[in-house]
Amino acid sequence: MEKTMDDYWDDVADEVSSALAITWDECHKIYVLMDDEQLAIMDGYGYDLVDVSTLRDPVTLLEDWWDRSCGLRFISSVRTNHDDPNAGFKDLIPQFAD
16 A cells, blocks of 8 residues: 555654654755754754753754745654664655655
8 A cells, every 4th residue: 555645744744753852944954953963963964953851842943844835845863873874764645745
């Protein structure tokens, strides 16, 4: 059975419930940051970080970013994995899902 956008947004809501921050490059990369090391990495890239604990409903902000993003958009969560940094990325809404 193919996933619907509602299914993907449920995945986003589940993941963001334990996230520290969210960020967006204002084009197509939307990240849900799961640990302090990822906060530091994204801050180093110059991304604005939004502390999810300051938001009533972070998913609403993510939906707004999604709607304002270009067609290559995606949402991924990121956890630090020192053995394999690429393994720390989890597709929540992959490119071209919609």
